[in-house]
Amino acid sequence: MHRFTDPHALLDQTTTLSRFLSYVQVETQSDAHSQARPSTPGQLVLLEQLRQEMLALGLVDVELTAGAFLLGTLPGNTDGPAFGLIAHVDTAPGCSGDGVSPQLHADYQGGDIELKDGVVILASENPELALCLGETLITADGTTLLGADDKAGVAIAMGVVEYLIAHPELPRPSLRIAFTPDEEIGRGAHGFPYERFGATAAITLDGGFSGELNVETFNADAAWVRVTGVPTHPGTAKGKLVNAITWLARLIERLPADERPETTEGYQGFFHVTEVEGDATEATAQLILRDFDAEALAARGALLRALAGELITQEPRLRVTVSVEPSYRNMRPALERQPALVEQLLEATRLAEVEPRVLPIRGGTDGAMLTAGGLPCPNVFAGGVNFHGPTEWICTRSLGESMAVVLHLVQLRAGA
Ligand SMILES: [Zn+2]
The missing domain is CATH 3.30.70.360 (Alpha-Beta Plaits)
Incomplete structure (x- = not known):
């Protein structure tokens, strides 16, 4: 087992951060009033950008399906069933995601963060900020959401793949990647191509601050x-x-x-x-x-x-x-029939020296629908805080920590 306990090193060795900054600048708000798939054309722009990036990385079976699922494969170097990494490209309809201008706040020293238009991220309402002293935080400029939900998840999946390609010595099963549209309007998993995806288990990278894991929903x-x-x-x-x-x-x-x-x-x-x-x-x-x-x-x-x-x-x-x-069902009973998957996820988090916080989701996720559809799929933190509004922020260390969790999980799935 190769250990990853330095999240900054993982960010230095990959282009995860610059990918994230590029993805958030593509406008991908979904729209519940649209019957189209995806519901908005901006999502296709990002999916096409990601398709090109997957091909450039050397992934195989790269395909943007008619249902707007972008799929790709990193072939494994061990036997065993394929494992899936899933994230969504759309952002929430309730807050503008047009013209997102990501702001980097290097060496955060505590206190409130003032953005444009009187928008303030209050330290008193964001206890996670105190855990990020000295780190680089990313926010929008106060006029839009940031879109860490879920472009952080997309960037983490891409960064993991990039790292694994550069390190073929790490044991891994075949990894199947899926980027999905329209999660925020509850249609993300509609028509998911389970057979073509071919993984026997997966994770969504769509959770909150470092350490958050979700194995149950309403x-x-x-x-x-x-x-x-x-x-x-x-x-x-x-x-x-x-x-x-x-x-x-x-x-x-x-x-x-x-x-x-x-x-x-x-x-x-x-x-x-x-x-x-x-x-x-x-x-x-x-x-x-x-x-x-x-x-x-x-x-x-x-x-x-x-x-x-x-x-x-x-x-x-x-x-x-x-x-x-x-409407939808709790994924917990189905995941309890896969105790190894949840155990591996907890172990992968501890190996990254991140304290797992297993929280119930007071809502649904794509993972709940996918689990109901036969693909066991717990949810893993992607780092963002204050989703769906102008005070959304992410600590860059969280991006690296999430990558570390996934890199351990991948090795555990390969039997390491
Ligand atoms: Zn999300």
Whole structure:
């Protein structure tokens, strides 16, 4: 086992950092309102740039598929199944990613970081900053997001490949690379070419600050409650009007107040009313239901139905229907059937002298969808902090630390 405990050396020996700075300057915001694949043309610009870079590095089977997945292979030097490295090229729709101007803050000495337009990265709100004294930080200029989510992941995968090509003595399985579009709008894994990818396991490089590893996500359902009342003229409504809005509001009010996004954290699940529309005749609420535990998630759907039943008991002239549809599922049960993969990931992190922080993701990832699709795929930190906004930042050391984790993992997958 060749050890990597100097993240700066890995950055000095590869072009990871300059690749990262180049990728963030390509505008790749995804757009949920577009039906195209990828949803925005900028993503194709970056995918094409990456295709050229893969070919220049000497990867084989380089292919940009019709589904906008960029695939490539670094052939292995040991037997054994192929292993996958996956990252997404799009950035979040909620904050501009146009004209990103990366700012390097060398030898950070602590304190707040002031950017343009009054945007300030507060040391008090970013405890990770205190772990980066003396390091080089990268931010945007205050007018856009940075795009470390997930161009750091893309740069780390490319840097690892570059390093391995320069060091053929390191044992490695065949490495399959996939760069995906539209992760931020929940379509990243749609149509993933599992067979062509051919790996039996993979990681997404899409996590936060150094040490963060994710092996579990929410289970997620979408739910709709539709209430139909009895309309009448309000002047002669006494004893007749059954107002759908009033009764829907009553049902929402009965949802547990300590099980909302704003009152939960960690492993706690929630009901979140995302949209209400309607009139006195008919009103509909749209909800998302979240829980790490599958049975607890099912209980949330059951509670909605029970509350609907209570309304009808109180007011038999109402009609109330509840429908629940699955959105995505926790990857943990499937990963528990692959204990070696998670163990190797933890060991790879410790070998890099980075303390693993295994955190539940209060959301979904491409890895959750890929795991559900049969490709076990935990998520590994790529270093960024404050995703999806103008205060996003990354410490360059984190890029090197993530590379070190992957280089250990690759050797462990090769049986080293
Ligand atoms: Zn991401």
